[in-house]
Amino acid sequence: MTLSSPSPAYAAVDWGTTSFRLWLIAGTGEILGERRSQEGMTTAAKSGFAPILNAHLSALGAGADLPVMICGMAGARQGWVEAGYLDVPAALGNCIGQAVRVPGEGRDVRILPGLAQRDADRPDVMRGEETQLLGALGDAQGSHLVCMPGTHSKWVRVEDGRVTGFSTFMSGELFDVLSKQSILSHAVADAAPFDGTHEAFRTAIAEAAAHPALATNLFFTVRSGQLLHGYDATRSKARLSGLTIGLEIAGALASTAPGTKVSLVASGPLAALYGAALQAAGLSPTLIDADLAVRDGLALAARTVWPA
């Protein structure tokens, strides 16, 4: 018997609005290859989804019949094939059976659906985060409040593996447009990196939580603080970040019972910033790596659809 590299059983793809990530995974769960690019839905909607996917698979030497499990914005109406939504409340595992097969492809390519909350007052949608949740929680019992920071942060209530409700806060996008497209851009340009220990970040979290209705006034102080007090760009950017994150956390926790256990599904700098912000709010979140969670969710879906 000779030792040989295992062959891939399937590919897992997290296809977001602006990013593409692919993993080649063996039946054992071993990761055999990975690709990352900026060819998100926005790019792919113009250049085509199949050529992008196939180029990445070819680059890793994947066979023409390797099946592919996809989550994220590739399943949006403006994506590759619309994968619809499961309405909440919904068991996370039910997403798997609703994966939509992409027609006309030689290989078996499936896209997982998102989740929809069809309330009259608080309609909401997610695409991709349901797969992260599947990987992070599976059918874990108990009551979980899950914070998933990002361009459009999600706060999700999960009971015994069922999503019972969720809220999207567009904090990341708000921070981005204010930093780049508003008068505040003058104050934050060329900021150095900062983290959750920056005093301006921590002060801003407390201010936003104490005076949420003053949000757009507090945002403006980023500019006036530069003009009148000469505050530097790093301090200004840390303040703006703390204001947007602090507002979100105050809103998300407003209807949450004290003592609720919070999980934080995040990676990289956002994990550190939100971890610091949640701790400042008196919480001790359990950190779950978002990259691992989405890969685990895709792998669980693939093993269910294509059992070895």
Add this chain to the structure above:
Amino acid sequence: MTLSSPSPAYAAVDWGTTSFRLWLIAGTGEILGERRSQEGMTTAAKSGFAPILNAHLSALGAGADLPVMICGMAGARQGWVEAGYLDVPAALGNCIGQAVRVPGEGRDVRILPGLAQRDADRPDVMRGEETQLLGALGDAQGSHLVCMPGTHSKWVRVEDGRVTGFSTFMSGELFDVLSKQSILSHAVADAAPFDGTHEAFRTAIAEAAAHPALATNLFFTVRSGQLLHGYDATRSKARLSGLTIGLEIAGALASTAPGTKVSLVASGPLAALYGAALQAAGLSPTLIDADLAVRDGLALAARTVWPA
């Protein structure tokens, strides 16, 4: 004796970030001519301030020695000549004596200073609104809370002709960047005009006031409401407008004693929207036309500096 047109005593100019307005005014106060253009500070900083001013004066046949009183962003650091700030508390009339003369011009051109609030926690600045306030209130006695909506709305406390404090809310700019640069642009594109009677506008004002910490979640419902409920662009835009204005009003009124008299200095559609929003909040604002107010403030300054 023959009747003849009166000759102008001075020109008054409101020179904002993106707009230029000039009036030719007689010693009697009669308006002899008016010019409006989009040659605001942003344009003028590139092409030069003097050529723009002189072209508009020439077009109205003004003499080479006609004095000119200017307020607004022309006095910013990145403007024509920096006119500095008066620190609050400050009597509105004191702005006049601090007008800065533009050097090197044949005619007497002066730019009025702005106001600065040098608090450590709530630094704030205004340029142009102090001249509107001068025209709107002068040295009127009593306590006034003045709402001045715009790209950067100002809420100003005035006691017996003295500004005691003010707060800028960047609601207008927030509405603008969210409408044009964010995911919400898909939901509000091609909206029809709406006014303060639109139900989505009125509902949104109440929602933002009731749940200010949910602001960035409520913003996102503009997109999810389109996706899940098929809400049209006009309804979506009215909702976004109501959310940003409602948040501002809730914040501005949070520290205000019930029964405070509010003046609304505004023109055009903004006057109608804020009037409706303030009434929905239980207030009966006195409406003062913003265009007239700035012209009156400039005229008062000109008559003081150049008495007939």
